[in-house]
Every structure is written in C-alpha cells, then in structure tokens.
Amino acid sequence: MTKERLYLFDTTLRDGQQTPGIDFSTEEKQQIAQWLDEFGIDYVEGGYPGANPTDTAFFAKRQTNRARFTAFGMTKRAGISASNDPGLAGTLASKADAACLVAKSWDYHVRVALGCSLEENLANIRESVEAVAASGREAMIDCEHFFDGYKANKDYALACAKAAYEAGARWVILCDTNGGTQPIDVRAIVEHVIGEVGIPGDHLGIHAHDDTGQAVANSLAAVNAGVRQIQGTLNGVGERCGNANLVSIIPTLLLKESFAERFETGVSPEKLKGLARLSRMFDDLLNRMPDPQAPYVGASAFATKAGIHASALLKEPETYEHVAPESVGNARRVMVSDQGGKSNFIDGLSRRGIAVRKDDPRLDTLIALVKEREAQGYAYEDADASFEMLARRHLGTVPTFFNVTSYRCVVERRINAVGQKIDMSEAVVKVEIDGEEKMSVAEGKGPVNALDIALRKDLGKYQGLIDDIELVDYKVRILNGGTEAITRVMIETRDGQGRHWTTIGVSDNVIDASFEAMMDSIVYCLFERLEAQKAA
Numbered sequence: 001m002t003k004e005r006l007y008l009f010d011t012t013l014r015d016g017q018q019t020p021g022i023d024f025s026t027e028e029k030q031q032i033a034q035w036l037d038e039f040g041i042d043y044v045e046g047g048y049p050g051a052n053p054t055d056t057a058f059f060a061k062r063q064t065n066r067a068r069f070t071a072f073g074m075t076k077r078a079g080i081s082a083s084n085d086p087g088l089a090g091t092l093a094s095k096a097d098a099a100c101l102v103a104k105s106w107d108y109h110v111r112v113a114l115g116c117s118l119e120e121n122l123a124n125i126r127e128s129v130e131a132v133a134a135s136g137r138e139a140m141i142d143c144e145h146f147f148d149g150y151k152a153n154k155d156y157a158l159a160c161a162k163a164a165y166e167a168g169a170r171w172v173i174l175c176d177t178n179g180g181t182q183p184i185d186v187r188a189i190v191e192h193v194i195g196e197v198g199i200p201g202d203h204l205g206i207h208a209h210d211d212t213g214q215a216v217a218n219s220l221a222a223v224n225a226g227v228r229q230i231q232g233t234l235n236g237v238g239e240r241c242g243n244a245n246l247v248s249i250i251p252t253l254l255l256k257e258s259f260a261e262r263f264e265t266g267v268s269p270e271k272l273k274g275l276a277r278l279s280r281m282f283d284d285l286l287n288r289m290p291d292p293q294a295p296y297v298g299a300s301a302f303a304t305k306a307g308i309h310a311s312a313l314l315k316e317p318e319t320y321e322h323v324a325p326e327s328v329g330n331a332r333r334v335m336v337s338d339q340g341g342k343s344n345f346i347d348g349l350s351r352r353g354i355a356v357r358k359d360d361p362r363l364d365t366l367i368a369l370v371k372e373r374e375a376q377g378y379a380y381e382d383a384d385a386s387f388e389m390l391a392r393r394h395l396g397t398v399p400t401f402f403n404v405t406s407y408r409c410v411v412e413r414r415i416n417a418v419g420q421k422i423d424m425s426e427a428v429v430k431v432e433i434d435g436e437e438k439m440s441v442a443e444g445k446g447p448v449n450a451l452d453i454a455l456r457k458d459l460g461k462y463q464g465l466i467d468d469i470e471l472v473d474y475k476v477r478i479l480n481g482g483t484e485a486i487t488r489v490m491i492e493t494r495d496g497q498g499r500h501w502t503t504i505g506v507s508d509n510v511i512d513a514s515f516e517a518m519m520d521s522i523v524y525c526l527f528e529r530l531e532a533q534k535a536a
C-alpha cells in the first residue's frame with residue numbers, strides 16, 4: 001500500500017518562545033533549528049521577523065538546509081495595502097522559504113480584537129496570502145481559534161479557511177488556539193472542512209494547544225480525519241499549557257501500526273533512535289530537568305520497580321513494553337526497591353557483575369534487608385552505588401579499607417567589630433588505616449563541605465585512588481516533619497573520567513546522613529578501582 005506523506009511543522013522557536021520562562025538567544029535558535037533540520041522536520045518556524053531584534057537577526061539568513069525555513073507573521077491590517085503593512089513587510093523582508101500568517105477566523109475576535117468588518121478580514125486574508133505567494137514563498141495561514149470560531153459561526157470560520165485556500169495558501173492550518181476542543185469535535189469538524197468545503201486534507205494542518213492535556217490526541221484525531229500537516233513543539237513547550245508535543249507524536253506516527261501502515265514522515269527509523277537524546281539536549285539547553293515520565297523518552301518510560309512486571313519483562317520485554325525502548329533511543333530500567341522481587345534483584349546484581357542464583361538464601365535476606373531499610377527511609381532505586389555496596393557487604397565481598405574512629409564539625413558565626421557576619425565551618429575526621437590513625441582538619445562552605453574535604457584529605461595509601469573525585473550534587477529530603485525528622489541525603493559523585501555514581505544516607509541527623517552517603521561514595525570508588533586493578 002502506498003503511504004501518504006505527513007508533514008511535520010515545528011514551532012518551538014515561535015510558539016515555544018511564548019512559553020513563560022523561555023527566551024531563546026539567536027545562538028540557541030540556531031542550535032535548535034539545526035537539530036530539527038537534521039532530525040527530519042519538514043518546516044522549522046523560526047520566529048516572527050520584524051517583531052523583535054532577535055527574530056529579525058535570525059531571519060537575516062537561511063538557518064536550515066533541508067527543512068523549509070518558515071517565518072511567522074500576521075495578516076495585513078484593514079485600511080492599508082499588503083505592500084504598506086509594516087508587519088507583513090518584516091515577514092517578506094526575511095530570508096524565509098515559507099511564511100505562516102495568523103488570521104482571525106472567529107467572528108467574535110474580528111469584532112473585538114481587530115475592530116474591522118467580517119468582509120474586511122476576509123479581504124485581508126486573501127491579499128496577505130497573495131502577497132506571500134507573489135514573493136515566491138510558500139504561503140500558509142494559521143486560522144486562529146478555528147474550532148471555537150466554527151462552533152460560534154460555522155459559515156464565517158469556513159469562509160476564512162476557504163479564502164486562504166482559494167487565494168493560494170499551500171497549507172490552511174486549523175488552530176485550537178485556546179486548547180479546549182475535544183478530540184471527537186476536532187475529528188468531526190476537520191471531516192466537515194474536507195467533505196463539505198472541499199479543501200483537500202493534503203492542504204490542511206492542525207495546530208493544537210494542550211489546555212485539556214489532549215493536544216497530542218487532538219493532532220492525531222485531525223490526522224485520522226484527513227489533515228496532512230501537524231504543528232507542534234519539542235517537549236510540548238508553548239503558550240500556557242504548551243503545544244502538541246512532537247516528541248510524543250513522531251514515535252506514534254512511526255511505531256504505531258494504525259499510523260505507520262498509512263503514513264510516512266521526513267523522520268527515518270534511524271533518526272528516531274536519536275529522539276530521547278534530542279529531547280534531553282533541548283531540556284539541557286533550557287536548563288530544565290527532563291520529565292522522567294515523558295512518554296517514550298522519559299527516564300521512567302521503560303522503567304519498572306514492580307516485581308511481577310520485572311519477572312515477565314526479563315523473560316520477554318514485550319510483556320510490559322508497548323514499543324522497544326531502543327527504537328526511540330531510550331533504555332529499559334529494572335529497578336531494585338521495596339516493590340521488587342527476585343527478578344529485579346538478580347537483574348540489578350548481574351548488571352553490577354554480581355552473580356547470585358535464584359535459590360541462594362542470601363538473595364532472600366538481601367531483599368528483606370533492602371525492604372526493611374526502605375521502610376526506614378532509604379531509597380535504592382536511584383542510589384546505584386549504595387545498593388551495590390549494601391549487596392556486596394551482605395555477600396561478604398567488601399574489604400574494610402579504613403575505619404572512621406571519630407568525626408566532628410563546628411559551625412560558627414562571628415560578628416566582627418563593624419557588625420559584619422562571618423560564617424565558618426570546620427571539620428575534623430580521624431581514620432584508622434592498617435592500625436595507624438590519621439587526623440584531617442578542613443574548613444569548608446558549610447559543615448557538609450568541610451566534612452567532605454576532611455574525609456578525603458588523607459586516606460594514606462588509598463589517597464591516590466580518590467584524588468580525582470568530587471561531590472557534584474547534594475540533595476536533602478525530610479521524610480517526616482518536626483525537629484525529630486528523618487533526613488535522607490543523596491550524593492552524586494563524579495570522577496576525572498566523567499563517571500557518576502549516587503549514594504544515600506539516612507539519619508535523624510543531617511550531618512550523619514551526609515557522612516554515611518560520603519563514606520559509601522568513597523568505599524564504592526576504592527572497591528571499583530582496586531577490583532579494576534586486580535583484573536588488569
């Protein structure tokens with residue numbers, strides 16, 4: 001069966017820029033446009049030339065190689081010609097291949113927001129499309145509030161779409177601007193536009209907002225009804241609750257039979273394997289934590305804690321995975337926690353090179369130990385190194401490298417003669433190595449930092465093995481309220497080769513919890529490195 005082409009239109013750099021908290025620089029726009037272009041997106045809407053200096057500068061040259069570089073704009077205002085309209089002039093002066101102009105298609109908006117007659121707005125749409133086409137660019141019209149407009153005055157909304165199409169628009173995009181339309185209505189309205197108005201589906205697009213959490217569903221409903229262009233953004237950024245998330249839509253189109261057997265897009269299965277990376281690079285550029293539960297690409301999208309799931313998953317991954325994680329560049333994670341059974345633990349241990357048979361009684365006692373410690377406040381699912389140390393200690397394979405015989409830390413605030421506050425934290429750690437006691441003293445920015453420095457200052461013969469490690473993240477969580485609270489500390493450590501590991505400590509004393517996590521981190525590092533030396 002011949003597949004129909006679906007066109008992907010990305011508006012991260014335009015509607016995404018309307019997201020509270022997002023403000024791209026020109027360099028960031030260039031980087032994102034390059035990612036989208038290489039990924040196989042058909043249209044990259046780069047912004048609104050003429051509206052601000054960043055977008056005007058961005059459109060001073062073509063920023064994509066393969067994708068059509070698209071400028072946003074709005075239809076000309078009433079009372080002036082297209083050639084004299086300053087807004088349209090910015091769009092037409094740009095180096096864009098295509099222009100997507102927003103047009104009012106809800107009569108209420110024409111009256112209230114534009115303040116012109118319904119007929120004048122139709123003329124503005126026609127003349128603006130003609131001006132774009134005459135400039136040699138591909139013309140597109142975003143029919144703003146199309147679905148709300150259709151419900152309020154069907155004939156007028158349709159007249160706007162028809163005016164754009166008949167004036168030569170390559171694409172007429174039906175926008176759910178306020179994001180409140182339901183998939184069943186999107187489908188019925190799009191079918192009506194195609195069936196009764198006569199605009200073919202391969203000239204129609206959908207632009208959906210996520211105000212009811214259904215922008216992806218609405219986009220797919222529109223495709224099922226016949227549209228062949230989908231507008232959306234990376235990770236669903238966009239005004240208010242965001243736009244349709246292309247990072248969810250694209251794998252659905254490529255991997256779900258009901259779409260994959262009917263359609264093809266510019267994204268190849270090979271490129272799709274870079275989807276998780278693209279999504280994470282974009283979050284990184286935004287300085288945001290990736291959403292672990294993001295469909296397809298989140299760190300938890302193919303993770304399981306549940307013992308019953310892990311048991312089946314390890315026999316046949318398809319039992320609990322709707323698609324293969326590798327197809328989108330993600331990975332399966334079978335985690336160890338109080339929700340796990342033998343399957344989770346055997347998998348977790350074997351990934352760390354620890355072989356334990358299912359009938360080994362030490363496996364049952366290790367599981368019981370983890371569950372008991374999780375009840376006390378530990379959480380091993382993200383503390384990989386502490387889990388490994390716990391398991392290895394339980395199996396009797398971790399030597400005692402050193403003993404901490406005591407530690408102390410002091411926090412002092414002094415007020416000097418001119419009333420300035422001076423904070424000082426000092427720590428003293430005593431360790432015993434091969435019968436010899438060593439004492440280290442350090443000052444730091446706070447007590448945990450001072451303790452960290454003191455603990456790693458002099459570990460005698462082991463010092464060379466830990467010189468390149470540093471504490472890169474420190475998280476504290478209070479597990480119950482009040483001054484008697486139990487505190488959980490998670491520490492992330494990195495070494496000179498860029499390897500990371502996470503350890504955990506739990507105590508009713510935050511310093512003690514921190515110290516436990518730091519100790520696990522150092523012991524884990526020594527264990528790994530000495531084992532590697534033995535194996536070499």
Ligand SMILES: CC(=O)SCCNC(=O)CCNC(=O)[C@H](O)C(C)(C)COP(=O)(O)OP(=O)(O)OC[C@H]1O[C@@H](n2cnc3c(N)ncnc32)[C@H](O)[C@@H]1OP(=O)(O)O
Pocket residue numbers: 015018048050051052074075076077102103104113114115144177239
């Ligand atoms: C649904 C969407 O997401 S549409 C995209 C929305 N994005 C943006 O607005 C971001 C970029 N916008 C801007 O930088 C500015 O709004 C500009 C430069 C475009 C215009 O700025 P200003 O000229 O100062 O106008 P202002 O922003 O106050 O108001 C918008 C004007 O556009 C008019 N307008 C709105 N939509 C349209 C349209 N489709 N066609 C013609 N005119 C329109 C409004 O009636 C209003 O005109 P008025 O000032 O005569 O009342």
Ligand SMILES: CC(=O)C(=O)O
Pocket residue numbers: 015102142143144145175176177178207209
């Ligand atoms: C054009 C647009 O962004 C909208 O209607 O939502």
